Amino acid sequence: MTEPSYLTALRASYDTVAVDYAELYGTALASMPLTRAMLAAFAELVRASGDGPVADIGCGPGHVAAHLHALGVPVFGIDLSPRMVEVARRRYPGLRFQAGSMTALxxxxxxxxxxxxxxxxxxxxxxxxxxxxxxxxxxxxxGGHLLLGTHVGDEHRQLEHAYGHPVSIGIHLQQPDRIAELLAEAGLVVTARLMEEPGEGQKRQHACLLARKSG
Structure with a gap:
């Protein structure tokens, strides 16, 4: 099966920026108390269920997976970019990271x-x-849980330059209500939401949705 061109371009782009991206965002959680609170709640729910490991899908340089590991969650990371996986493995050698696409896990x-x-x-x-x-x-x-974080909007943008490099990265923004609808259609019911308004260095709203698989 031929891979969609957007995935090929996205992989190549994040391979290119992996090191610089990790330098910029690898310690970002330290200044994000609301994000840490949502991750803590998610970790508590997962630990209570005991249904299996957590996959950090689109894990980037591995900082979110490492944070969950510190909270006592069995976790591993998956990223489309093999170079990003290399960076994550180097930063957190005690955790497992692998290349893969969220479109076909x-x-x-x-x-x-x-x-x-x-x-x-x-x-x-x-x-x-x-x-x-x-x-x-x-x-x-x-009964398993999903924690999804995203920017909020109604637009599609194509980044041609990011993190000091030429790239081809598509950004497809959705409203939280639409994301919740699509999750429900897939069998995942949203149980909580956090909306964070734009702040210093942030130009748009952010949303965090917690969902649960029925059954």
Whole structure:
């Protein structure tokens, strides 16, 4: 099966910027108390269910996975970019990271107790989101939890330069209500939301959605 061109371009772009991206965002959680609070709540829910490991999908340089590990969650990371995976492995040699696409996860049905998709699904074109959310639902155990963070908007942008490098990165923004609708259609019911207004260095709203697989 031929890979969609947007995935090929996205992989190449994040391979190019991986080191600089890690330098910029690798310690970002230290200045994000609301994000840490949502991750802590998610970790508590996952630990209580005991249904399996957590996959950090679109893990980048591995900082979110490392934070969850410190909270006592069995976690591993998946990223489209092999170079980003290399960076994550170097930064956190005690954790497992692997290359893969959220559009076709190399995981079994009902295998995961939780999924984190932290600012990664907005790279997926709108028409492909149902496929991604269906994969999330397929791989989550019944009762498993999803934590999704994203920028908020109604636009598509194509980045041609980022992190000091030429790139081809698509940004496909959605409103939280639409994301919740698509998750529900896939079998994932949103149980909580956090909306964060623009602040210093941030030009738009951010949303965090916590969802649960029925069953």
């Amino acid at each position: 190399d995981l079994g049905d009902d295998e995961l107790g939780g999924i984190v998709a932290w600012y990664s699904t907005h790279h997926i074109p709108s028409e492909q989101l149902p496929t991604v959310f269906a994969e999330f639902c397929r791989t989550l155990a019944p």
